[in-house]
Amino acid sequence: MKGLCPASYLHLVPELYKCGASPEIFVARGGDHSPWTSVPQCVPSTTGARYCAFTNKDFAEGRGIAIVTTPAVAEELAKKPAFADPVSIAGMNDLVNPPWGPPAYEMRPLAGRGFGMIANRTIVRGERLMQETPSFIVDRDMFDSVADENRLPLQWNAVYQLPEVTREEFLALHKHAGGDEIDDVMRTNAFGAYYGDEFSLHNNVLPRISRFNHDCRPNAHYYFDPDTMTQYVHAVRDIYPGEEILINYTDSEYTFAQRQHAIHLSWGFNCTCSICRQPADQIAASDDRLGQIAVLRDALNDWTTISPHRAQDAELLVALYEMERLHVPVASGYEAAAYAWAVRGDEARTRMWAAKAVEAMTILYGGDHELTKDLGVLMRDPKNHRTWLYKGPQEGGIESGETRQKGQKEAEPSKWSFF
Numbered sequence: 001m002k003g004l005c006p007a008s009y010l011h012l013v014p015e016l017y018k019c020g021a022s023p024e025i026f027v028a029r030g031g032d033h034s035p036w037t038s039v040p041q042c043v044p045s046t047t048g049a050r051y052c053a054f055t056n057k058d059f060a061e062g063r064g065i066a067i068v069t070t071p072a073v074a075e076e077l078a079k080k081p082a083f084a085d086p087v088s089i090a091g092m093n094d095l096v097n098p099p100w101g102p103p104a105y106e107m108r109p110l111a112g113r114g115f116g117m118i119a120n121r122t123i124v125r126g127e128r129l130m131q132e133t134p135s136f137i138v139d140r141d142m143f144d145s146v147a148d149e150n151r152l153p154l155q156w157n158a159v160y161q162l163p164e165v166t167r168e169e170f171l172a173l174h175k176h177a178g179g180d181e182i183d184d185v186m187r188t189n190a191f192g193a194y195y196g197d198e199f200s201l202h203n204n205v206l207p208r209i210s211r212f213n214h215d216c217r218p219n220a221h222y223y224f225d226p227d228t229m230t231q232y233v234h235a236v237r238d239i240y241p242g243e244e245i246l247i248n249y250t251d252s253e254y255t256f257a258q259r260q261h262a263i264h265l266s267w268g269f270n271c272t273c274s275i276c277r278q279p280a281d282q283i284a285a286s287d288d289r290l291g292q293i294a295v296l297r298d299a300l301n302d303w304t305t306i307s308p309h310r311a312q313d314a315e316l317l318v319a320l321y322e323m324e325r326l327h328v329p330v331a332s333g334y335e336a337a338a339y340a341w342a343v344r345g346d347e348a349r350t351r352m353w354a355a356k357a358v359e360a361m362t363i364l365y366g367g368d369h370e371l372t373k374d375l376g377v378l379m380r381d382p383k384n385h386r387t388w389l390y391k392g393p394q395e396g397g398i399e400s401g402e403t404r405q406k407g408q409k410e411a412e413p414s415k416w417s418f419f
């Protein structure tokens with residue numbers, strides 16, 4: 001390592017670039033590095049952005065966290081309650097005695113798929129199964145703009161600043177692609193998460209949640225809350241003792257070909273989940289339903305015209321989701337049905353669909369998410385909601401589907417490969 005530069009990381013200035021030639025890790029000196037417990041080290045990139053290793057070995061009661069990102073994103077993260085008020089995430093990673101009781105599953109070796117999580121008692125829809133803070137976070141843009149000779153040492157430095165137990169847990173994760181060990185851990189295990197003001201996509205590694213295997217019609221669902229820096233996993237249907245607990249690694253609405261391609265490319269296995277093993281005619285029928293879901297959802301997100309069939313279309317969307325066993329994405333069907341019946345001024349149906357939407361959105365995005373809260377308002381007081389007897393855009397007041405989709409995307413990152 002060379003090129004020690006006299007600059008605070010908080011003021012990462014162009015002078016850093018004058019400190020020497022690549023390959024190079026710059027060590028920022030001086031200044032207040034709080035909340036980081038090691039002096040951040042940085043590398044240049046072809047875009048002009050700097051990427052640094054920001055680590056805090058005390059994060060989440062000593063679990064630690066290592067983040068390789070830009071100083072701007074690190075500053076945003078440092079303001080989060082999880083860093084600014086550590087008590088707000090006290091007990092978050094307690095696997096042995098979580099508030100909801102001992103774990104309802106155990107990790108076991110499984111033929112042909114490494115380890116997996118097997119239920120040891122009956123679990124009901126909505127039960128929390130796990131919550132965890134990430135150990136390792138890497139800005140995805142770095143893979144295109146930082147030379148490996150700089151990127152890999154920076155990542156290894158970050159991992160070596162984690163507490164030993166956390167580092168070993170991270171390095172012991174499943175790998176499948178070969179090459180650099182940290183890259184392979186990320187390739188096999190990282191979830192996507194958006195951080196910073198500009199919502200840039202990062203790899204988020206959560207070593208315990210990573211042990212859940214994949215199913216295209218899973219019985220569990222995860223979402224990440226950037227404020228608590230915590231990923232939550234809930235059951236999406238009742239699960240019985242001996243069943244494997246599974247999450248979806250891809251987009252829930254991918255067709256058979258899209259699922260097979262994405263899973264093989266990113267995780268190196270051929271998906272043999274129940275829906276992928278159906279006979280060809282049933283796979284075609286499922287793909288057709290997924291196509292209808294996409295068309296209906298787009299139509300229902302369009303508030304520029306109010307079709308007289310809006311409520312029927314929304315209920316058809318719900319039926320299609322249910323036929324597809326998409327027990328969590330059906331939340332957007334419930335939401336569309338609640339809004340559609342509010343437009344028609346039908347109080348009883350509006351409240352019934354809004355209640356279903358609140359329950360499903362709580363599993364999909366969490367109870368504090370703005371969509372969940374808005375649907376709660378609609379359920380309690382439909383006549384004062386902006387959708388009540390809504391006639392069209394001339395009256396204003398409906399948030400467009402486009403806007404909401406951005407929020408949903410941020411709230412529901414999916415597993416993905418970064419190569």
Ligand SMILES: C[S@@+](CC[C@H](N)C(=O)[O-])C[C@H]1O[C@@H](n2cnc3c(N)ncnc32)[C@H](O)[C@@H]1O
Nearest residue numbers: 113114115174188189210211212213214267269
């Ligand atoms: C995030 S890890 C999941 C946990 C992993 N089984 C372990 O032992 O830690 C992803 C890897 O698990 C395996 N895997 C996950 N779901 C699978 C499935 N449905 N069928 C076969 N292998 C699967 C693949 O090797 C994949 O690359």
